[in-house]
Amino acid sequence: MKFRPVFIAGSTLLPVAAAVAQENMQLAEAFVPGLGDEIVVTASRSAQTVKETLASTSVINREQIERSQARNVYQILKTTPGVYVRRNGGRGNQTTVSLRGMPTGGTLILMDGIRLESGTSGTTNLQQINVDQIDRIEIVRGSKSSLYGSSALGGVIQIFSRKGEKDGITVSVGAGSDNTRDTMISASGSTQSAVYNATVSYSESDGYDVQYGDDTQTGPNTYPFDDDSYSKGDFSFSGSSDLTDNAEIFVTLNRSENSGEFDGGIKPYTDSDASIATIGGQYRFEKITTKLQYGRYKEDALSDDSTDPRNTFNYGELHSVLDQTIWENVFQINDKTKINFGAEYTVSDAEYILGFGRYDADDHDQFSGYLNARTELGGFVLEAGVRHDDDDQFGSELTGDAGIGYWINEQLRISATAGNAFKAPSNNDLYFPGYGDPTLLPEESKTAELGLDFYRDDSVASLHLFQTKADNLIAYNPAIYGPENIAESKVTGVEFQWGTVLYGVNTGISMTYQRPIDEVSKEDLALIPSKFASLDLDKDIGKGSFGLSWYVQSKQLDNAGEDIAGYGTLALRAGYQLTPEVKLRARIDNVLDKDYIEITDYNTEGLFAMFFVDYTPN
Numbered sequence: 001m002k003f004r005p006v007f008i009a010g011s012t013l014l015p016v017a018a019a020v021a022q023e024n025m026q027l028a029e030a031f032v033p034g035l036g037d038e039i040v041v042t043a044s045r046s047a048q049t050v051k052e053t054l055a056s057t058s059v060i061n062r063e064q065i066e067r068s069q070a071r072n073v074y075q076i077l078k079t080t081p082g083v084y085v086r087r088n089g090g091r092g093n094q095t096t097v098s099l100r101g102m103p104t105g106g107t108l109i110l111m112d113g114i115r116l117e118s119g120t121s122g123t124t125n126l127q128q129i130n131v132d133q134i135d136r137i138e139i140v141r142g143s144k145s146s147l148y149g150s151s152a153l154g155g156v157i158q159i160f161s162r163k164g165e166k167d168g169i170t171v172s173v174g175a176g177s178d179n180t181r182d183t184m185i186s187a188s189g190s191t192q193s194a195v196y197n198a199t200v201s202y203s204e205s206d207g208y209d210v211q212y213g214d215d216t217q218t219g220p221n222t223y224p225f226d227d228d229s230y231s232k233g234d235f236s237f238s239g240s241s242d243l244t245d246n247a248e249i250f251v252t253l254n255r256s257e258n259s260g261e262f263d264g265g266i267k268p269y270t271d272s273d274a275s276i277a278t279i280g281g282q283y284r285f286e287k288i289t290t291k292l293q294y295g296r297y298k299e300d301a302l303s304d305d306s307t308d309p310r311n312t313f314n315y316g317e318l319h320s321v322l323d324q325t326i327w328e329n330v331f332q333i334n335d336k337t338k339i340n341f342g343a344e345y346t347v348s349d350a351e352y353i354l355g356f357g358r359y360d361a362d363d364h365d366q367f368s369g370y371l372n373a374r375t376e377l378g379g380f381v382l383e384a385g386v387r388h389d390d391d392d393q394f395g396s397e398l399t400g401d402a403g404i405g406y407w408i409n410e411q412l413r414i415s416a417t418a419g420n421a422f423k424a425p426s427n428n429d430l431y432f433p434g435y436g437d438p439t440l441l442p443e444e445s446k447t448a449e450l451g452l453d454f455y456r457d458d459s460v461a462s463l464h465l466f467q468t469k470a471d472n473l474i475a476y477n478p479a480i481y482g483p484e485n486i487a488e489s490k491v492t493g494v495e496f497q498w499g500t501v502l503y504g505v506n507t508g509i510s511m512t513y514q515r516p517i518d519e520v521s522k523e524d525l526a527l528i529p530s531k532f533a534s535l536d537l538d539k540d541i542g543k544g545s546f547g548l549s550w551y552v553q554s555k556q557l558d559n560a561g562e563d564i565a566g567y568g569t570l571a572l573r574a575g576y577q578l579t580p581e582v583k584l585r586a587r588i589d590n591v592l593d594k595d596y597i598e599i600t601d602y603n604t605e606g607l608f609a610m611f612f613v614d615y616t617p618n
Contacts, residue, residue: 025061039506042110042138042158044372044383046289046330046340054375054383054415055401056082056138056451056464056495062162063521065131067538067545069573069587071182071610073126073134073159079534079551081495081510082141082155086527086598087127089210090605091180092230092260095126099141099154100468101491101528102445102518106153108144112161112252112278114295117151119320119350119361122426126254132184132201134161141495142466143410143447145399145421146385149344149368153421153470157351161238161252164188164195168616174585176610178227182207191212196239210262212603230260249281274302280326291328291602296321315355322348337375340385344368350427357433381405389422393430394442398424405451415451419441420444429474441485444517445470459500467492469519488519491528508536529556529566529601534563543577558600567596587611 019257043053050057058080070076077085085093096104109116109124116124137159144152167189174182184201210228224290233256240250255275262270303316328342346368350361372385386400399418408414423443430436449466473487493514501505511533516525524530532553539546552568573587586609593607 012063014362015066015135029474040138040572042140042156044340044374045328045342045370046338050376051455052381052403053366054381054417054451055144056141056449056462057138058141060139061136061495062134062165065134067547067573067575068549069575069585069610069612070131071587072131073129073137074502075571075589076131076137077126077139077157079510079536079549080139081141081497081512082493083157084127084528084532085253088599089262089602090207090228090230091127091205092228092232092285093127093205093210093262094601097126098528099139099157100466100470100488100493101525102154103423103443103515104474105151105426106443106445106470108148108151108156110148110156110158111254111276111297113158113326114144114276114278114297114324115151115346116276116324117295118318118426119299119322120318120352120426120428122151122424123430125272125274127258128272129159129254130197130201130232130236130256132186133162133234133236133254135160135238140397141464142449143399143401143419143421143445143468145397146387146401146419147370147372147585149366149387149389149399150422150424150442153423153443154468157251161236161254162186162197162199163238163240164190164197166190170616171239172612172614174612177201177608178205180610181248182612190469193243193318194239194241200234202231205229207261208605209603211601228261230258232259243281246284247281248283250278251277251279253277270301270303272299273519274299287332289330289332291326293326293328295322295324295326298322315353317353318351320348322346334514336377337373339371342369344370350430352427354433359427359431359433359436359579361427361431364391365391379407381407381413383417391424393438394424394440397442411455413451413453415453416449417451418446418448420446425474425483435482437482437484440474440483443470443471443473459498461498462496464495465493468496471519473544486520489517489525490519491516491525504537504539506538508534510534510536523561524557526557526559527555528560531566545573545575547573549573560600562600564597566599567594568593569596581616581618583614583616585614586610 005098038050038059039047039061039580040050040057041054043057058075072091074085074087077083077097082100083097087093098104098109099107105122139157141155144156148156165188165571169187172184182203186199188197207228207230236254238252240248242248258272260270276297278293278295282289282291290530299320301318325345340405347365352359366389370387374383382404384402389397399420403415403417405415406411425440429440430438439443442545445468447468451464451466452463468491471488472485474483474485475487477484493512496511498509502554513531515530516528517524535550537548554566556564570591571589572591574582575585577583589608590606596604598604
C-alpha cells in the first residue's frame with residue numbers, strides 16, 4: 001500500500017525535504033537529508049540516525065501514513081520487507097505479525113516504549129491500534145533481546161503516539177464498502193515550552209461473512225452465517241513540556257474499544273478494551289541523558305458464543321495488566337563513541353475465565369538490566385550489547401549481540417551482525433486449564449546477518465542476508481496432550497529494496513525470499529510464505545496526488561500441512577486539494593476483486609473502496 005519510498009538498511013525512511021537545489025528537492029522529496037539522517041531510537045534505545053545503526057531498520061512516518069490512506073496497521077505493514085502480517089478475516093478481526101519467519105509471539109511490539117503483549121496468549125493484536133493515533137512506526141529486524149528481553153526473536157516494532165505539530169484541528173469523515181463509516185477529529189496545540197495532541201476516532205461497518213468453513217453446514221443446530229459487523233472507537237492524547245533547558249516531562253494515553261461479531265450461535269460477539277498509558281521525564285547533563293518512565297498496558301476482553309450448542313469452548317473472559325518501569329541512560333563519551341545502559345522492572349497480572357475452567361497468573365515480576373555501546377574507528381563501525389533478565393517464573397536469561405560495519409566509500413557500507421534472543425512461555429502455555437505446563441522453558445534463537453547498503457542523492461538500495469535458528473520452540477505434543485519445548489526451526493533469507501525517483505514518480509521495490517524450515521519434520525513452517533514482494537508508485541500532479549501498491553506472495557502451508565495458494569493484490573489511491581481547507585481522498589483495495597486466503601477457514605476482503613473528506617480550518 002505504501003508510501004514514498006526511501007530504504008535504509010533494508011528499510012523505508014521518512015520523507016522530508018533534502019538540502020539540495022529546488023528542482024532536486026521536488027524530485028527527491030521522498031528522501032531524508034543525506035539519505036540517512038532520520039533519527040530513530042528503537043535500534044539502540046537512544047537517538048541515532050538510521051545511517052549510523054547497523055540494524056536493518058524501517059521507518060514509516062505520519063505523512064507516509066496519510067499519503068497511503070491506510071485505515072489499519074495491517075495495511076501499513078503489509079509491504080514492509082521481512083514483515084508478514086495476517087488477520088483472521090476482515091478489518092475488525094485479530095491481526096498478528098511475524099518478522100523473518102519467527103512465530104507471531106516472537107515479534108516484540110512496543111508503544112511509546114511499553115510492551116503490548118496479551119496477558120494470555122503472549123501475542124499482540126494490532127487491530128487494537130488505530131492509525132489515527134500513530135505518529136510513526138519503527139521496525140528493527142533481527143535478534144534484539146539484548147536490548148528488550150523476551151519476544152524479540154525476529155525483531156521489534158515500535159509505534160509512537162501522534163505528537164502535536166502545528167496548532168489546529170482536522171476533521172475527517174469517510175464512507176465506503178460494506179456500509180463502512182469513519183469519523184476522526186484531531187487537535188494539536190503548543191506553547192513556547194509545550195506541545196500536545198488529542199485525537200478521537202470512530203469506525204463501524206456491516207462487514208462481511210468472516211468464515212467460509214461453516215457455510216455449507218446444515219441441520220437442526222446450525223444458524224445463518226451472515227455478515228459479521230464490527231465497530232471501533234479510539235482516543236489518544238500525548239503531551240510534553242520543557243521544565244528547563246535540560247529537563248522535560250511527557251505523558252501519553254491511548255485507549256481502544258472494539259466490538260465484532262463472528263459465526264456461531266444466535267448472535268456471537270467479541271468485545272475488547274485496551275489502554276496504554278505512560279508518564280515520565282528526562283534530564284540532559286553535559287554528556288549523559290537519563291530518562292525515567294512508567295507505563296501500564298491494560299486489556300479486557302469478552303468472547304461469548306454460549307448460544308451455539310456445538311461449541312464447548314464457547315465463552316472466554318480475560319483481564320490482564322502489565323506495569324513497566326524503565327530507566328534509560330545515554331553516555332556520549334565523544335562524537336564517535338557512546339554507551340547506553342539501563343534497567344527495567346515489570347509486573348504482570350492475568351486472569352482467564354472460560355466456560356470449563358479458569359486460571360489466575362498474579363504478580364509475575366521480572367527485573368532486567370542492559371548495556372550496549374557503539375564506536376567509530378576510521379571507516380569501521382563497532383556495536384555490542386548484553387542484557388540479563390531475571391524472571392520469577394523461568395529463571396534468568398543472558399542475551400547479547402555484536403556487529404561490525406565498514407564504509408567502503410561515502411555511499412557504500414558492508415556490515416555483519418550476530419545475536420541471540422528468547423521468548424518466555426505465555427500464560428496460556430503455562431496455565432491453560434487441562435493443557436498448560438508450568439515447567440516450560442523459554443524459546444531461544446540465534447541470528448547471523450550480512451548487509452550491503454548504498455546511499456546516494458537520487459536513489460538508495462539495500463541487500464541483507466540473514467539466518468535465524470530457533471530451538472526449544474513450544475508446540476503441541478499429542479503424546480502428552482499438551483505443549484512441550486520440542487520444535488526447532490531455521491529461516492534463511494534475503495531482503496532487497498530499492499528506492500528512487502523515475503521520471504518524477506517516487507518508486508519503491510521490496511522483495512523478500514526466505515526458506516522457513518521446520519527442523520523436526522523438514523517441511524516448510526506453517527503460515528509463513530517463502531516469497532513476497534511489493535511495488536509502490538506515487539506522483540503529485542498539481543493539486544492532486546496518485547499512487548498504487550502492488551503486493552504478491554507465494555503459496556504457504558496451513559496448520560494441517562495443506563497448501564494455501566499464493567496471490568497478488570492491487571491498491572489504488574488518489575487525493576485532491578479542493579480548497580486550502582478541504583481535501584478529498586479515495587482508496588480502493590483489491591481492485592481486481594481477487595479471491596484469496598490468508599488463513600484456512602477465513603474469508604478475505606474483496607474489492608473495498610473508501611472515500612474521505614478532510615477539513616482543516618485555517
